[in-house]
Amino acid sequence: MQNVSHNIVCACCGVVGHNVNEFTMVPANDSILASLAVELDQVPFSFSCGIAELDECHIMVDPLAITEQSTLSVSDMAFERVESSSIFIFVFESSFN
Numbered sequence: 001m002q003n004v005s006h007n008i009v010c011a012c013c014g015v016v017g018h019n020v021n022e023f024t025m026v027p028a029n030d031s032i033l034a035s036l037a038v039e040l041d042q043v044p045f046s047f048s049c050g051i052a053e054l055d056e057c058h059i060m061v062d063p064l065a066i067t068e069q070s071t072l073s074v075s076d077m078a079f080e081r082v083e084s085s086s087i088f089i090f091v092f093e094s095s096f097n
Contacts, residue, residue, distance in 0.1 A: 011065035011072035024079045028070035
């Protein structure tokens with residue numbers, strides 16, 4: 001029961017899960033997060049998360065995925081895609097039409 005009693009957010013895609021066994025905990029200085037770097041002129045809003053290593057490299061993560069002292073939760077699906085250097089694209093539907 002405890003494995004599914006939490007809301008867990010993926011740092012890469014923002015998906016919310018409830019099973020800790022479906023997420024990997026990644027330190028903020030892990031090179032796997034480098035593929036999430038964006039060019040500042042391509043994003044019209046501030047996306048800093050408060051972790052210096054990520055903010056300095058312009059790496060966009062969901063700040064709700066920061067769990068403790070520069071550790072982030074990443075869904076296993078996203079982790080596999082980023083780790084294998086697959087094209088990592090998630091489409092978000094806007095509710096602000």
